[in-house]
Amino acid sequence: MEEVSSELEILDQIHTSADVKNVPKERLPELCAELREELIRKVAVTGGHLASNLGAVELTVALHRVYDSSRDRIVFDVGHQCYAHKMLTGRRERFDTLRRMDGLSGFPKPCEAADDACIAGHASASISCALGMARARTLCGGDYDVCAVIGDGALTGGLAYEGLANCGESGEAIVVVLNDNAMSIRENVGGLARLLSRLRVRPGYLAFKKAYHQTVGRYEQVYRILHAVKERVKDLFLPDNMFEDMGFYYLGPIDGHDIRTLTRTIRYARDMRRLVLVHALTVKGKGYPPAEADPAAYHGVGPFDPETGVSKAEKNDFSAAFGSALCAAAAKDPRIAAVTAAMTDGTGLRGFAMKYPERFFDVGIAEEHAVTMAAGMAKQGLRPVVAVYSCFLQRAFDQMLHDVALDRLPVVFAVDRSGVVGADGETHQGAFEVGYLCSVPGMKLWAPSNYAELRGMLALALAAEDGPAALRYPRGAQGHFTEDTSATGACVLREGGDLTVVSYGILINEALAACELLEKAGVNAQLIKLNRLDAPDYALIAASAERTGRLLVAEDTAERGCVGTRILAELEKRGVALQKICLRNLGSGVVPHGSVPDLLRMLELDSGHLAAAGEELCR
Numbered sequence: 001m002e003e004v005s006s007e008l009e010i011l012d013q014i015h016t017s018a019d020v021k022n023v024p025k026e027r028l029p030e031l032c033a034e035l036r037e038e039l040i041r042k043v044a045v046t047g048g049h050l051a052s053n054l055g056a057v058e059l060t061v062a063l064h065r066v067y068d069s070s071r072d073r074i075v076f077d078v079g080h081q082c083y084a085h086k087m088l089t090g091r092r093e094r095f096d097t098l099r100r101m102d103g104l105s106g107f108p109k110p111c112e113a114a115d116d117a118c119i120a121g122h123a124s125a126s127i128s129c130a131l132g133m134a135r136a137r138t139l140c141g142g143d144y145d146v147c148a149v150i151g152d153g154a155l156t157g158g159l160a161y162e163g164l165a166n167c168g169e170s171g172e173a174i175v176v177v178l179n180d181n182a183m184s185i186r187e188n189v190g191g192l193a194r195l196l197s198r199l200r201v202r203p204g205y206l207a208f209k210k211a212y213h214q215t216v217g218r219y220e221q222v223y224r225i226l227h228a229v230k231e232r233v234k235d236l237f238l239p240d241n242m243f244e245d246m247g248f249y250y251l252g253p254i255d256g257h258d259i260r261t262l263t264r265t266i267r268y269a270r271d272m273r274r275l276v277l278v279h280a281l282t283v284k285g286k287g288y289p290p291a292e293a294d295p296a297a298y299h300g301v302g303p304f305d306p307e308t309g310v311s312k313a314e315k316n317d318f319s320a321a322f323g324s325a326l327c328a329a330a331a332k333d334p335r336i337a338a339v340t341a342a343m344t345d346g347t348g349l350r351g352f353a354m355k356y357p358e359r360f361f362d363v364g365i366a367e368e369h370a371v372t373m374a375a376g377m378a379k380q381g382l383r384p385v386v387a388v389y390s391c392f393l394q395r396a397f398d399q400m401l402h403d404v405a406l407d408r409l410p411v412v413f414a415v416d417r418s419g420v421v422g423a424d425g426e427t428h429q430g431a432f433e434v435g436y437l438c439s440v441p442g443m444k445l446w447a448p449s450n451y452a453e454l455r456g457m458l459a460l461a462l463a464a465e466d467g468p469a470a471l472r473y474p475r476g477a478q479g480h481f482t483e484d485t486s487a488t489g490a491c492v493l494r495e496g497g498d499l500t501v502v503s504y505g506i507l508i509n510e511a512l513a514a515c516e517l518l519e520k521a522g523v524n525a526q527l528i529k530l531n532r533l534d535a536p537d538y539a540l541i542a543a544s545a546e547r548t549g550r551l552l553v554a555e556d557t558a559e560r561g562c563v564g565t566r567i568l569a570e571l572e573k574r575g576v577a578l579q580k581i582c583l584r585n586l587g588s589g590v591v592p593h594g595s596v597p598d599l600l601r602m603l604e605l606d607s608g609h610l611a612a613a614g615e616e617l618c619r
């Protein structure tokens with residue numbers, strides 16, 4: 001591990017939240033500059049969420065000036081902006097391991113440090129979680145403060161409003177800091193974005209409000225009368241403030257890069273001992289010109305050259321293949337529309353959005369809404385394609401069931417980031433979609449192994465007008481297997497009589513390599529590739545398994561809900577007697593962060609381990 005450089009004079013002295021409080025006030029801007037320098041240097045090597053972290057530096061320092069994260073609860077929404085927090089709480093030395101296997105997680109993780117209030121990774125949950133913590137404080141007689149930190153992007157998610165509404169009537173003292181940079185991953189969308197932009201134009205109001213509260217608030221009778229007058233005047237001259245309507249005391253907007261104002265305001269909010277929302281305006285990517293100029297490109301980055309900002313990663317992946325396949329389909333069918341929940345770039349839809357703006361819908365971080373809206377579109381004759389990451393579609397399971405499947409509506413789900421996603425880790429692994437999609441009545445599920453198959457299977461999914469259909473494909477690029485077998489539900493890729501191997505999707509590359517290794521070891525495996533997962537070709541598998549008596553199923557999905565257990569049940573039903581069985585999958589635990597090859601090795605899903613399993617079955 002690299003030694004911590006010691007030229008960052010102030011940062012070198014900080015190991016705990018308490019240390020941040022010992023930095024002389026006038027040196028805080030220097031501390032922020034050092035944090036930025038360190039963030040850029042480290043993330044340039046490891047990759048990660050750069051722009052969001054650069055924008056939250058002063059905010060994070062201010063939070064640590066006010067709160068003690070070892071006991072107070074600072075709940076970061078999504079959690080992708082927690083890098084400075086980690087650097088300030090004893091984990092700076094480990095930053096070279098960020099997002100690597102056994103290294104630091106890119107998201108808050110209580111098992112790394114008590115300073116991380118809870119696991120995070122999916123948006124819009126912080127307010128609910130903070131309220132739960134505040135309720136626990138009340139019921140258990142705890143003595144700590146609770147603060148949620150949420151971005152304007154995360155505030156487009158419905159869960160955030162459920163939290164806000166319930167907070168309003170809770171009577172709990174919670175500070176919600178709204179980190180408003182007018183950006184989700186890209187420009188924020190929707191009515192909330194408009195509301196926030198109206199609130200941004202009232203900067204003088206905060207100073208007036210604080211002074212007013214401090215002076216007039218002392219004389220209760222006068223306060224009550226003046227308060228009523230003030231509210232009337234405010235209603236006349238200031239834009240509506242949803243937060244106040246929901247029971248929050250609203251403080252802001254303030255400059256989210258002015259460390260002194262931030263610290264003072266958050267401290268003031270904490271000391272009010274009630275529900276307070278602090279509205280801080282920040283700049284995404286602050287302090288690094290390439291990220292400030294193009295914050296969306298630096299939201300999540302691979303390794304890059306810190307001098308020029310130029311990315312070292314190439315963009316040739318399943319998402320891009322999906323984007324161009326959908327554009328091609330849309331050129332032929334005017335009913336096709338694309339829906340995304342704040343993931344235009346991630347799902348490869350930028351080209352579609354530019355080419356067909358009237359048929360492109362970014363709904364914000366609102367997966368449930370995206371799916372139900374798509375149901376409405378399908379009902380009225382459109383062919384909506386919802387492009388979404390596997391882990392985020394988890395949120396919309398009921399919408400798939402209730403709003404789409406019950407009425408057999410032809411909504412297509414393009415499920416990106418299925419299987420092992422790598423560095424983003426446990427919150428982002430696509431471990432469950434095979435199980436949850438196959439349990440939706442009438443859902444057809446295809447698993448393309450390469451770009452050509454993705455194109456072919458997308459066409460099949462769009463042609464399936466009698467109900468929902470989905471494609472699950474991984475993060476990243478295709479492998480060696482580029483043959484297009486999409487016209488079949490399943491096919492045999494290798495003949496052999498010793499062992500039956502079944503696999504699908506990107507993992508077919510490992511399975512093929514494993515079969516080659518097995519051949520060298522004198523074992524001839526028949527490799528069956530599944531293309532349809534909702535209705536696997538059981539007859540093909542049964543015929544093979546009957547001959548070989550040995551079955552190895554390799555899948556990049558969680559054990560519960562995997563295809564392998566369904567195959568075993570079906571073979572049992574058909575009376576196929578197996579001598580030996582091995583089901584390899586993501587198991588029933590949590591898949592941590594790490595590179596995809598490292599994780600596949602750990603899970604024994606790489607070619608070497610699969611070949612060893614095959615040999616073992618044939619012993």
Ligand SMILES: Cc1ncc(C[n+]2csc(CCOP(=O)(O)OP(=O)(O)O)c2C)c(N)n1
Nearest residue numbers: 052121122123151152153154183184185342
């Ligand atoms: C449920 C869910 N959907 C999508 C995402 C992907 N995602 C991660 S961060 C982000 C944007 C968050 O914007 P904001 O809260 O404003 O934070 P910023 O990065 O702008 O600081 C999105 C869409 C997610 N984490 N969770």
